[in-house]
Amino acid sequence: MPMQPWFSDAKLGIFLHYGIYAVDGVPESWAFYTGDVPHDRYMRQLDGFTASRYDPRAWADLFARTGARYAVLTARHHDGVALWGTAHGDLNVVRRTPAGRDLVAPYVDALRERGLKVGLYYSHSDWNHPDYASVVHPDPPAHDGVATNPYVTPKDGVEDPAAWARYLAYRDGQVGELVERFRPDLLWFDGEWERSEEQWRIRELARRILAGNPETVLNARMLSQGDYATPEQGLPVRIPDGPWELCLTVNDSWGHQPADDRHKSVGMLVRYFAETIGMGGNLLLGVGPREDGTVPEAQAERLTGLGDWIARHADAVYGTSAGLPPGHHYGPSTLSADGRTLYLFCFDAPREHVAVRGLRTPVKRVRVVGTGAELGHVVVGGLHEVPGVTWIDAPAPGDIDPYATVLALELDGDLDVYRGKGRD
Incomplete structure (x- = not known):
C-alpha cells in the first residue's frame, strides 16, 4: 500500500499525551516502571482524573490555528489505562475514573469537524496487564531494563505461552475497537522494543488493521509494517529514508509536568519546524494537557506563536x-x-x-x-x-x-x- 499523500503534505501535527499521569504531574507510565513513584500511588491517580474541562473542540481550534493538519492522542499508554470504554479489560477512564465517559470519540469528532486528520496512539505493551510479563524477548535491547523489569519479563524467566496468547487477544481486541469505532487516519504505535516482531505478531496485526481500514497510516513502531520513521527529541543529522516525522515536546516532558518550565521559545520551534520540513519531514509537536483537559497557557502561547509564523509563510510550507x-x-x-x-x-x-x-x-x-x-x-x-x-x-x-x-x-x-x- 503506497503512503497516503496527506501525510507528507501535512507538515505539522500535535502529539497529545493525556492520561491519569497528569493528576500528580508524573512521567507517563514510566514513573512506576522505574520505581520513582510506587505503583499503588501511581494508580491512585485514577481517583483524581476528572476531565472536568475537557473540550476537544477547543483543542481542534488551537491545533488549526497552529497550522497543524493532524493530531495524535494517547488512546492507551504503557500504563494500560484506556481513554475509551473498551470491552477488553476494565482499566479505562469510563469505568475507573470520575471522568466517567469516553474521551476518544469527541476528540475524533472535533478533529474531523475542523478538517484535521485523526491519529491515535496505542502502546503494544501494557505494564498493568496480568498476562503481559509472560514471555522473554529473544534478543532484548540493553536499555530500559527489558530483560529484568518485572512489569515486562517473568521474574523466574519461565514463559507462559497461554498467558501471552491471552495478552495478544486483548491487544488485538482493543486495536480492533479503535479501528472499527473511530477509523483513525493514523495509528501511532509504541512499546515495540519489549518483544520481537514475531512475538508481537506484527504482520497479522497489520493485516487486521488494513482489512478494517486500508488507508490507515502506521508508524515505524509497527516494525516491518510501518510506513514512516519517528525520530524523537532531536533532529536527525542525516535525512531518514522515506517519509518521517520528528517527535518533539514543547518543554522537556510528554505529559503534563507542572514543574517543567523549560519551554522552548517560539523562535526555537520555528527553527525546528523549518529544519524538519526542509529535510522533507513532518514535525509532531508534543503537548501535555492538565488532568482537567486544558492545555497549559505556556504551551498554547507557543503553539499560536508558531501558527502565526506559519500563516505568514504558508506558501513556503504547504505543498x-x-x-x-x-x-x-x-x-x-x-x-x-x-x-x-x-x-x-x-x-x-x-x-x-x-x-x-x-x-x-x-x-x-x-x-x-x-x-x-x-x-x-x-x-x-x-x-x-x-x-x-x-x-x-x-x-x-x-x-x-x-x-x-x-x-x-x-x-x-x-x-x-x-x-x-x-x-x-
Missing part, C-alpha cells in the same frame, strides 16, 4: 518538498510542488547579501514571503560546468521576520543544482 541539499545555502529550504519556486529560510537577519551556491537554474525574481518586497540578485563567477554564486540583496529591516525570514526564488525552469567538486 512543498525538501529543497536544496546541504551546502548550497546556510539554512533550510523547500521547493514548490511544480519545482519552480525555491524557498530559502534565513534564521538570522541577512547582512548585505544571501548567497546560493551551485544553482544552475536561472532566477527570474526574488521576493520576501509575507511582505512581497522584491530583491535584486546577481550571479557572480562560474566556469564551464560550475555555476557562479547567486547573490541576493538583503531585505530591508522592515521586511525581516522576527523568527525566520523566507525568500522566494522564482526559477526559470525546474530546479537544477551542481553537486560536483569543480575542475581539478
Whole structure:
C-alpha cells in the first residue's frame, strides 16, 4: 500500500499525551516502571482524573490555528489505562475514573469537524496487564531494563505461552475497537522494543488493521509494517529514508509536568519546524494537557506563536518538498510542488547579501514571503560546468521576520543544482 499523500503534505501535527499521569504531574507510565513513584500511588491517580474541562473542540481550534493538519492522542499508554470504554479489560477512564465517559470519540469528532486528520496512539505493551510479563524477548535491547523489569519479563524467566496468547487477544481486541469505532487516519504505535516482531505478531496485526481500514497510516513502531520513521527529541543529522516525522515536546516532558518550565521559545520551534520540513519531514509537536483537559497557557502561547509564523509563510510550507541539499545555502529550504519556486529560510537577519551556491537554474525574481518586497540578485563567477554564486540583496529591516525570514526564488525552469567538486 503506497503512503497516503496527506501525510507528507501535512507538515505539522500535535502529539497529545493525556492520561491519569497528569493528576500528580508524573512521567507517563514510566514513573512506576522505574520505581520513582510506587505503583499503588501511581494508580491512585485514577481517583483524581476528572476531565472536568475537557473540550476537544477547543483543542481542534488551537491545533488549526497552529497550522497543524493532524493530531495524535494517547488512546492507551504503557500504563494500560484506556481513554475509551473498551470491552477488553476494565482499566479505562469510563469505568475507573470520575471522568466517567469516553474521551476518544469527541476528540475524533472535533478533529474531523475542523478538517484535521485523526491519529491515535496505542502502546503494544501494557505494564498493568496480568498476562503481559509472560514471555522473554529473544534478543532484548540493553536499555530500559527489558530483560529484568518485572512489569515486562517473568521474574523466574519461565514463559507462559497461554498467558501471552491471552495478552495478544486483548491487544488485538482493543486495536480492533479503535479501528472499527473511530477509523483513525493514523495509528501511532509504541512499546515495540519489549518483544520481537514475531512475538508481537506484527504482520497479522497489520493485516487486521488494513482489512478494517486500508488507508490507515502506521508508524515505524509497527516494525516491518510501518510506513514512516519517528525520530524523537532531536533532529536527525542525516535525512531518514522515506517519509518521517520528528517527535518533539514543547518543554522537556510528554505529559503534563507542572514543574517543567523549560519551554522552548517560539523562535526555537520555528527553527525546528523549518529544519524538519526542509529535510522533507513532518514535525509532531508534543503537548501535555492538565488532568482537567486544558492545555497549559505556556504551551498554547507557543503553539499560536508558531501558527502565526506559519500563516505568514504558508506558501513556503504547504505543498512543498525538501529543497536544496546541504551546502548550497546556510539554512533550510523547500521547493514548490511544480519545482519552480525555491524557498530559502534565513534564521538570522541577512547582512548585505544571501548567497546560493551551485544553482544552475536561472532566477527570474526574488521576493520576501509575507511582505512581497522584491530583491535584486546577481550571479557572480562560474566556469564551464560550475555555476557562479547567486547573490541576493538583503531585505530591508522592515521586511525581516522576527523568527525566520523566507525568500522566494522564482526559477526559470525546474530546479537544477551542481553537486560536483569543480575542475581539478
